[in-house]
Amino acid sequence: SRNVIGIKESSGDINRVHLLARDYPHIQLSCGMDDQALEFFAWGARSWICAGSNFLPEEHVFLYETCVVEGDFAKGRRIMSAMMPLMRVLEQGGKFIQCVKHGTTFMGHPTGTVRPPLRPLNKDDKRQLEQVIRTLKRTISDIKAEN
Numbered sequence: 001s002r003n004v005i006g007i008k009e010s011s012g013d014i015n016r017v018h019l020l021a022r023d024y025p026h027i028q029l030s031c032g033m034d035d036q037a038l039e040f041f042a043w044g045a046r047s048w049i050c051a052g053s054n055f056l057p058e059e060h061v062f063l064y065e066t067c068v069v070e071g072d073f074a075k076g077r078r079i080m081s082a083m084m085p086l087m088r089v090l091e092q093g094g095k096f097i098q099c100v101k102h103g104t105t106f107m108g109h110p111t112g113t114v115r116p117p118l119r120p121l122n123k124d125d126k127r128q129l130e131q132v133i134r135t136l137k138r139t140i141s142d143i144k145a146e147n
Contacts, residue, residue, distance in 0.1 A: 008032040008049055009040070017043050035087040038080040041067035051096065052086050055103035056133065059083070059140045075143065082139040085132045095121060099129055106130055 009016055010032025017036070020029055021043040030047040031040035037048050046068055053060040063083065067076040090099050097114055098121045104111045106129070113120050121129065 006030060010049075012036075014039055017045075021045075034090065035084065037063060038067065038073070038076055041076065042073060051090055051100050052083070052103070054100055055107040055109065056086075056136065059136060062140060062144065078143055079140060082136055082143070086136055089129055089132050093125075095125065098125075102126055102129055103133060106133060 004027055006028035007020065008030040009020060012033055014036060017029065017040055020027060025044070028047070029040065029043070029045040030049060031037050031045045032049050033040075034050045034052060037045075037050065040048065041064075048060070048064060050060060059079075060083075063076060063079045066072050066079055090096055097118060101111050101114055102121050102125075106126075
């Protein structure tokens with residue numbers, strides 16, 4: 001493993017995170033599973049590749065800074081808890097790309113429509129994602145204001 005300096009772990013198997021952190025501490029670990037960021041950070045990951053950061057970058061950086069820079073995992077759990085509804089919307093229903101594209105558009109950065117064979121989100125799915133985004137932003141803002 002001398003030629004490997006880092007790995008993006010995205011299998012979804014949290015045991016791999018434990019194995020990599022324990023047996024290969026010299027390899028930088030990057031979180032590739034949106035909903036496992038808190039666990040990755042607790043096990044020493046110093047980076048996170050996630051879909052939601054395309055349209056909610058400040059909120060995602062806030063989790064990173066809280067856990068990795070400040071080491072405040074109690075606050076990190078609260079932030080991650082606020083993000084979990086977004087993770088569920090992104091990962092369930094087979095509309096991952098559509099959700100990311102609509103999220104960026106909703107947040108003021110239009111990215112165009114999805115390419116066939118994918119179809120854009122319907123009105124109900126858009127409304128659901130928008131509500132999740134609004135709630136997440138409000139909750140994270142409240143957590144930030146506590147400082």
